[in-house]
Structures are given as C-alpha cells and as structure tokens.
Amino acid sequence: MAASVRMDLGDIQGDILRAYGNDYDCTTYAFMKIECPPEQARAWFTGVVDHVTTAAPWPPGEKPLTTLNVSVTARGLRALGVSEEVVGSFSREFRDGMSSRSALLGDVGPSDPKSWEPGLGSGDAHILLTINAQRTSDHERALGKMKAAMDAAGGLRIVYQADTELLPGSREHFGYADGFAQPAIEGTSDDKARGGGVPLKDGEWRALAPGEFILGYPDEDTRVDPKKRLPNAPAAPLGRSGTYMVWRKLYQDVALWRRVMRDAAKLYEGGDEHTLSAKVVGRWTNGAPLVKYPDKAPASFDPQTPGGNDFRYDKDKDGMRCPLGAHIRRSNPRDALGFEGHLSFRHRMIRRGMPYGKVLPEGVTADDGEDRGLVFVSFQASISRQFEGVQVQWLNAGNIFGLGHDKDFLLGDPHGTGKMTIPGKPPFFLSPQEVFVRTRGGEYLFVPGMTALAALADGTAG
Amino acid sequence: MRRTRSSTVASPNVSGQAYAFMAMTPVRPGEEKPLADYLRGLRDRGPSPLAKLPRTHIGRFVIVPDFHHDPTWKQRREEHLDLNYLIFTSNFDGDLDSYLDELCERLAPEAKEIWGRCVGCPESAKGAALKRYLEHNQIKTGMFFAAYGQATVGAVKSSLRQRDKLIEFAIRAQAMEPDALQKAFLSEFDAVR
Amino acid sequence: MSVQTSSPGPITATGTQPRNHDGQVIAITVFSTIKLPGRLFLPVLFQVTRRVPKLTATLRELSFIHFARWCVIGKLPYNGPPQKKGRFRYPHMYFESNFNGGWEEYIDAFSHILTSGMTAFWGTSYGFPKPLPTAPFKRYIQDNETEADHYYCAYPDATSTMIQRALELDEKLAALRRDAKRMQPDAFAAAYRAFLTDAQNAL
Numbered sequence: 001m002a003a004s005v006r007m008d009l010g011d012i013q014g015d016i017l018r019a020y021g022n023d024y025d026c027t028t029y030a031f032m033k034i035e036c037p038p039e040q041a042r043a044w045f046t047g048v049v050d051h052v053t054t055a056a057p058w059p060p061g062e063k064p065l066t067t068l069n070v071s072v073t074a075r076g077l078r079a080l081g082v083s084e085e086v087v088g089s090f091s092r093e094f095r096d097g098m099s100s101r102s103a104l105l106g107d108v109g110p111s112d113p114k115s116w117e118p119g120l121g122s123g124d125a126h127i128l129l130t131i132n133a134q135r136t137s138d139h140e141r142a143l144g145k146m147k148a149a150m151d152a153a154g155g156l157r158i159v160y161q162a163d164t165e166l167l168p169g170s171r172e173h174f175g176y177a178d179g180f181a182q183p184a185i186e187g188t189s190d191d192k193a194r195g196g197g198v199p200l201k202d203g204e205w206r207a208l209a210p211g212e213f214i215l216g217y218p219d220e221d222t223r224v225d226p227k228k229r230l231p232n233a234p235a236a237p238l239g240r241s242g243t244y245m246v247w248r249k250l251y252q253d254v255a256l257w258r259r260v261m262r263d264a265a266k267l268y269e270g271g272d273e274h275t276l277s278a279k280v281v282g283r284w285t286n287g288a289p290l291v292k293y294p295d296k297a298p299a300s301f302d303p304q305t306p307g308g309n310d311f312r313y314d315k316d317k318d319g320m321r322c323p324l325g326a327h328i329r330r331s332n333p334r335d336a337l338g339f340e341g342h343l344s345f346r347h348r349m350i351r352r353g354m355p356y357g358k359v360l361p362e363g364v365t366a367d368d369g370e371d372r373g374l375v376f377v378s379f380q381a382s383i384s385r386q387f388e389g390v391q392v393q394w395l396n397a398g399n400i401f402g403l404g405h406d407k408d409f410l411l412g413d414p415h416g417t418g419k420m421t422i423p424g425k426p427p428f429f430l431s432p433q434e435v436f437v438r439t440r441g442g443e444y445l446f447v448p449g450m451t452a453l454a455a456l457a458d459g460t461a462g
Numbered sequence: 463m464r465r466t467r468s469s470t471v472a473s474p475n476v477s478g479q480a481y482a483f484m485a486m487t488p489v490r491p492g493e494e495k496p497l498a499d500y501l502r503g504l505r506d507r508g509p510s511p512l513a514k515l516p517r518t519h520i521g522r523f524v525i526v527p528d529f530h531h532d533p534t535w536k537q538r539r540e541e542h543l544d545l546n547y548l549i550f551t552s553n554f555d556g557d558l559d560s561y562l563d564e565l566c567e568r569l570a571p572e573a574k575e576i577w578g579r580c581v582g583c584p585e586s587a588k589g590a591a592l593k594r595y596l597e598h599n600q601i602k603t604g605m606f607f608a609a610y611g612q613a614t615v616g617a618v619k620s621s622l623r624q625r626d627k628l629i630e631f632a633i634r635a636q637a638m639e640p641d642a643l644q645k646a647f648l649s650e651f652d653a654v655r
Numbered sequence: 656m657s658v659q660t661s662s663p664g665p666i667t668a669t670g671t672q673p674r675n676h677d678g679q680v681i682a683i684t685v686f687s688t689i690k691l692p693g694r695l696f697l698p699v700l701f702q703v704t705r706r707v708p709k710l711t712a713t714l715r716e717l718s719f720i721h722f723a724r725w726c727v728i729g730k731l732p733y734n735g736p737p738q739k740k741g742r743f744r745y746p747h748m749y750f751e752s753n754f755n756g757g758w759e760e761y762i763d764a765f766s767h768i769l770t771s772g773m774t775a776f777w778g779t780s781y782g783f784p785k786p787l788p789t790a791p792f793k794r795y796i797q798d799n800e801t802e803a804d805h806y807y808c809a810y811p812d813a814t815s816t817m818i819q820r821a822l823e824l825d826e827k828l829a830a831l832r833r834d835a836k837r838m839q840p841d842a843f844a845a846a847y848r849a850f851l852t853d854a855q856n857a858l
C-alpha cells in the first residue's frame with residue numbers, strides 16, 4: 001500500500017502530519033466566539049483562510065516566520081452557517097463536545113468542567129486559531145494582525161487565549177523530554193516505522209495507514225477490506241483532508257510531584273528518586289527508554305536520531321525494566337498486549353502538545369502559585385477510538401494491562417487503587433497517588449482541509 | 463442435586479459449577495410498555511431484585527420486539543416474532559432446581575410485575591406455579607463459556623476483598639522491620655481464618 | 656454516558672447504550688437468523704468447542720469475558736393464545752456476552768484476533784459480513800443487538816481479569832497464612848517478599 005498512498009499535502013493543514021517541531025518556539029492558541037450573523041463571520045473567515053499554512057513542504061530557506069492554522073468546534077460550524085444535517089455527519093463525541101464527556105474522561109473533582117477556565121467547555125469556543133512563531137517579536141506582530149482583522153470585522157471575541165513556549169531541551173514541566181514518540185504513517189514517515197508503526201510477529205514493523213490520522217484516506221480497516229471503503233467522515237467536502245483535534249489545558253503541580261517522589265523514594269532502593277520517577281514515565285529524563293536502558297540513563301541520548309524510538313516490550317513481559325503501568329507503556333503498549341499489536345494498533349494519535357508557564361526552578365518543592373503545565377493536543381481520525389480509547393481504557397483504567405484499577409500514576413487521578421506497582425523482587429508499591437495533573441479546560445475540534453476551509457468561508461459547505 | 467455428576471459435566475447449560483439459564487416468554491399484547499417501564503425503572507428504585515438471589519453472578523432482562531430484517535440479506539422470506547418476547551438470563555452457581563425455588567419465593571413481588579405480564583403465566587406468579595412456567599419456557603444453551611466457572615459468587619467476592627486488603631497491607635508494610643511485619647500480617651490475615 | 660452509582664471503578668464500559676452496563680460489565684444481546692447449513696453445523700461446532708479446551712484458549716487469554724453463551728432456537732415453548740404455535744421458518748441464534756472494556760474494543764478484538772472463530776459461529780447467519788473489515792461487522796452487530804431493559808452484576812466494580820487474578824492470589828496467600836505463625840521473623844520477612852514477588856501481577 002505504501003507506494004500507492006499519495007498525500008495531497010497542499011490540501012492538508014500544516015503541523016498535523018509533520019511537526020513544526022523545534023522550528024517554532026512560541027505557540028498561541030486563541031479561541032474565538034462568533035457573535036455576529038454567519039455571513040459577517042464568513043467574510044472575516046475568508047480573510048483568515050487566505051493565510052493558513054498547509055502541509056506542503058517549504059522551499060529550502062523559506063521557512064515562514066509565523067504560521068497559522070484553523071480548527072472549529074461543532075458550535076463553530078453552526079455559527080458559520082453550516083446546516084444541522086451536515087453538522088450531524090460529524091462524530092457524536094465531536095458534536096457533544098469535550099465537557100459533556102467529563103465523567104468518561106475522568107474530568108472530575110478539581111478537573112470538573114464546572115471549574116474550568118472561562119471560555120473553555122462552555123459552548124463559547126467556536127474557532128481556534130493556532131499561531132506559531134520563531135521569535136517573540138514575530139509572534140506579537142502576528143497576534144496584532146489577527147486582532148486587527150477581528151476588530152475590523154466586528155462581532156468576534158477572543159474567549160480564551162493560551163500562550164505556550166517550548167522549554168529548553170523540549171522538556172515538559174516534570175522534566176522529561178516529550179513529544180518525539182509519534183506514529184509512523186505510510187507515505188509520510190515510513191522511515192519511522194520501527195518503533196513508530198505496528199509491531200509485527202516477525203520482529204518487523206509497518207507504518208500505519210494515513211486514514212488513521214487524515215480523513216479521506218484509507219485507514220487500517222480499508223487495508224483489510226476487499227472493497228477498499230474509506231473510513232467514516234463528515235459530508236463532502238468537509239470530510240476530505242481534515243482530522244479531529246483534541247485540545248486540553250493540563251495544569252501540572254510540579255512541586256507536589258517532586259514532594260511525592262522524594263518522599264516515596266525514601267523506601268525505594270536507597271532513596272533513588274531519579275530511577276523511581278523514570279519508572280513512572282518509562283523513560284529517563286533525556287528520553288532514553290527504560291526497556292533499553294534499565295539501570296541508568298545513557299550519558300547522551302537523542303530521541304530524534306534514527307532508531308531512538310525503536311523498541312518493544314517482548315523481552316520485558318513482567319515489567320522488571322519498564323513497569324507495566326509506566327506512562328509510555330500504557331499510552332502506547334506497542335507489542336505488550338500480545339496478539340501482534342491487534343489490541344493496540346487502532347489507538348494511536350499524533351501528539352503536538354506544548355508546555356505553558358514558567359519552569360519551577362530545580363530543587364524547589366514548595367508551590368510558587370505559578371500556572372504551568374501542558375497544552376495537550378492530539379490529531380486523529382476518530383476521537384472516541386483513538387484519544388478517548390487511550391485516555392479511558394488505558395490511562396484511567398488498568399484492566400487491559402492486568403493492573404486492576406491502577407491508574408496512570410503520572411496523570412495522578414486518585415480515584416483508582418491509588419498506587420502504582422514497580423515490578424521487582426520484591427515489587428515496590430508507589431503510593432499515595434496525588435493529583436499531579438488537573439484539567440483546566442478543553443475542546444474537541446475539527447481541522448478542515450484547505451478545500452473544506454474555502455467551502456466554509458464562502459458558505460458552500462452545506 | 464438430582465443430576466448425576468457425569469450428566470452435569472455433559473450438560474451444555476453448565477460450565478464448572480456455573481449454570482446458564484434462559485427463559486423466553488411471550489409478552490401479553492398491551493403490556494409491552496408497562497413491562498419495559500417497570501424493568502427500566504428498577505435501577506432507580508433501589509438495588510436490583512437479582513441481588514436477592516445471592517447465587518447470581520450476572521443476569522439480564524431484555525424485551526425483544528422482533529427479529530431484525532434487512533432486505534439486502536438473501537433470505538427467502540422475512541421472519542417476524544408474533545409477539546414481543548421477554549428474555550431472562552442468569553449465570554448462577556449450582557443447580558437450576560433450587561435456584562428456581564429461591565427465585566420463585568424471593569422474587570414473588572417482582573415476578574408478578576415481570577412474568578405476570580407474559581402469556582400463560584399463572585395468576586399468582588410465584589411458588590411452584592411460576593417455577594413450572596419458567597421451566598416450561600427454558601431455552602437450552604448450545605454453548606456456555608465461563609471464565610471462572612469454578613468460583614461461586616461468594617468466592618469471587620471474598621477473593622476480591624482479600625485482594626484489596628492485601629494491596630492496602632503491602633503498601634503499609636513496606637516500611638516495616640521483620641518483627642513488626644510478621645505481627646501486622648498475623649493480625650491482619652490470621653484472624654480471618 | 657450515564658454514570659452508575661453502583662460502581663466506584665473507572666468508567667470503561669463505553670460505546671454502548673446506558674442500560675447495557677452495570678459498572679465495569681457490558682451486556683451484549685444479539686439475535687441472528689441461521690441459514691440451513693447452520694442448523695446442522697452449529698450443534699456440532701458447539702459440541703466440539705465444549706470438548707476441546709484449546710479452541711477457547713484464545714478467548715480465555717483475551718480475558719475480557721465473564722460469561723458468554725450461544726443458543727440455537729428452532730421453536731419456542733407454547734404458552735397458549737395469543738402466542739402462535741409452531742416452529743420458526745429459520746432457526747435463530749441467541750448470543751449474549753458479559754464483558755469488560757469498551758464495546759468497540761471488544762468487537763475489534765474479536766474481528767482481528769478471533770477471525771476464524773467468528774466466521775465459524777456466525778458464518779451461517781444471514782447478512783453476516785465477515786469479521787473484517789470491522790466497520791460493516793460492527794454495523795451488523797449493532798443492527799441485530801437489543802439493549803437490555805435491566806442488567807445486573809453481583810460485583811460490578813470487578814473485571815474478569817481481576818477476578819481470575821484474585822482467585823489465584825487466594826491460593827498463594829493461603830499458603831503464606833498457613834506458615835506465618837510458625838516462622839521466625841526474618842524467615843517470615845523473606846517468605847513474605849517471595850510471596851509478593853510471586854504474586855505481584857495479581858496486586
């Protein structure tokens with residue numbers, strides 16, 4: 001199949017298939033509400049669409065200073081004048097919205113949508129503009145232009161804005177290198193198949209069908225379908241070259257995380273906090289995977305180098321190297337569930353998260369009141385099968401890994417067993433589970449392709 | 463138990479010591495909605511009546527209005543159910559005879575609302591008459607799969623409780639010296655014997 | 656998604672109707688209409704599957720299911736009017752399962768992993784679209800599925816895997832309990848560590 005898949009990169013928005021990655025340091029997410037009639041909103045939208053960055057490769061040396069990408073919520077579609085019939089062709093969870101799925105997602109207690117930041121999960125977020133910039137100055141100019149266009153159009157309001165910035169070494173706030181383990185996609189990243197694709201029985205790997213991530217293309221079901229039917233997608237032209245997007249603002253309580261790990265480590269292998277924390281993640285801070293480096297982190301490790309992400313769990317069935325409950329083993333079990341990856345291969349997602357807020361200086365274990373965390377972003381053809389499947393069945397529930405009601409310790413939802421088992425002889429029980437991460441808000445969105453954006457702008461999307 | 467051991471093993475209704483019972487009874491015309499309302503409302507009114515039968519692992523009531531028919535199926539003729547049918551299935555411990563005795567006695571108030579709405583159910587909807595009715599409408603199992611058919615409800619529940627207790631203990635005991643560990647273990651787990 | 660107060664566990668019973676679950680456990684209830692060859696073939700298949708444990712080994716290994724059953728119904732017991740008497744034109748197969756995890760994940764697992772088993776059990780049913788691809792197969796199941804009106808599990812918070820591990824744990828713990836009193840503290844501590852090492856995947 002690999003040879004036959006040709007992605008129409010000019011029709012797909014940028015940053016989905018290939019990360020802008022370290023090309024841009026700052027990202028702003030601006031959620032807008034449309035408070036004017038659809039025609040007026042579309043006039044503004046037309047101007048926005050003209051500036052959207054596509055996935056078409058940049059000519060050498062012509063990297064734009066800033067990029068712009070657009071996505072919409074179900075309410076946003078309606079506000080742009082899309083008919084109920086067409087909105088009805090989108091997936092159920094997208095139409096219902098993230099906040100309506102809170103019980104399912106584990107957004108309860110301090111993460112309950114009732115206490116989300118204003119503008120998120122309330123139905124006010126219609127359009128999301130994502131602006132990337134290489135430098136702060138470019139960033140400010142781009143934001144200024146966006147605001148000017150909005151003011152000129154009238155009837156539009158920014159209801160929520162998140163400004164994020166890459167941390168040194170692409171770390172997230174707990175201190176771990178993040179964002180490099182991504183699914184390998186046919187026709188796009190076949191070279192990353194080893195470690196990024198589907199683990200096959202013979203030790204080989206294969207890249208995933210592009211339709212798992214971009215609608216209008218064959219997915220894993222098409223592969224085994226003699227009739228080669230394409231996956232479910234919204235009505236044309238919206239269904240082509242688009243994808244669903246999950247956006248979540250996840251607050252990280254770094255001081256609490258440090259205190260819990262420090263205290264727990266007192267009983268673990270002579271106070272080895274560094275190793276204990278790595279066991280929770282499944283990687284050392286520099287990204288080196290525990291299955292390959294069980295005893296200590298290699299002095300230098302670049303997860304982006306070829307083969308950096310190439311590993312399996314087959315030699316570590318009992319989790320002595322990488323715990324069965326480690327974050328990366330739960331969120332992408334690779335071959336760990338057996339059956340040639342058949343229980344996991346349809347639950348992959350492209351992650352494009354960005355940290356927000358200032359770093360808590362090393363060694364500090366008292367909270368400084370600063371808002372910091374991760375803006376979690378994922379792209380997938382089906383929110384329910386991919387993002388929700390991972391969040392609900394793998395991170396929030398441990399059953400499929402034989403972990404009972406143990407939850408992902410890193411995310412720290414205490415409503416399960418409240419501990420994590422670090423396999424060993426004897427095993428170590430990491431407890432108590434504290435709320436390290438809290439959901440501060442989020443939305444389910446749709447990222448239209450370029451043709452679809454044009455149709456939305458001129459009111460011909462149906 | 464009336465059956466001999468060998469016939470128990472051979473019965474397709476049985477796996478280990480677990481029994482798969484199914485009764486499929488016609489709903490009296492006009493009673494479809496009241497029956498559905500009653501069954502659907504059980505959850506709101508308190509614990510499931512099946513909880514009164516402690517040998518029940520898992521049970522269900524399903525009203526089937528008709529067989530599904532799709533014109534694209536190359537089926538010579540459509541086939542419809544003449545009436546709505548109520549399906550009751552239970553996966554329970556031990557033998558059917560005594561289970562039905564318990565059911566017909568303990569579920570008498572509910573049985574009137576449930577099978578009392580079905581064609582041919584005796585007026586009283588309890589005791590020996592109800593038992594005969596359910597036996598008469600039993601559907602034999604073709605194949606029964608039970609993941610832990612050897613374990614009774616009681617055994618399942620007590621082992622789950624024990625597991626919880628052990629997890630809690632294992633966390634607490636991590637800091638203990640041998641002496642204290644043994645004492646704590648004995649006080650936690652020996653008394654249960 | 657309805658949250659059932661009876662169960663404090665995580666919500667994993669996704670992708671199905673609210674009355675089809677009690678806590679962690681999902682009910683599936685499906686009727687299918689059997690073609691002529693199935694009338695002869697299915698009873699044989701049931702017999703053989705019951706007698707050859709190897710045939711259900713994968714099902715056990717998947718460990719999603721608590722209880723499942725298949726029944727072939729050629730005619731219903733007669734209870735007097737207005738019920739009609741007589742045999743069905745076609746036999747019908749009743750299938751029920753009681754399982755953990757999401758509905759979609761469950762069907763996906765069956766399609767991809769028990770492909771030949773699925774074809775054996777449903778291949779003689781009208782309209783059965785083959786287990787793969789999964790989308791038409793899921794539609795087929797959905798079309799033929801009936802939502803439960805009332806569903807009950809005695810231990811809604813537990814999963815099948817948890818139960819099986821807890822039962823194994825029982826036996827291991829019993830041995831330690833038996834010997835604990837007679838041991839010296841150091842010997843006990845060693846025995847306890849050995850027990851934890853042995854039983855860690857059940858905790």
Ligand code: HEM
Pocket residue numbers: 172173174176177178179180181182250251252281283327328329331332349351373374376387390391395410411437
């Ligand atoms: C604040 C919350 C979170 C933090 C700090 C975090 C941190 C990390 C880190 C350090 C890695 C390893 C680096 C990498 O593989 O790129 C990782 C991997 C991953 N995370 Fe998270 N994560 C968070 C939330 C989530 C959530 C909510 C999901 C999904 C619902 C998720 C899904 C994944 C996936 C799929 C991987 C890749 C695993 C692999 O392919 O091997 N993470 N995360």
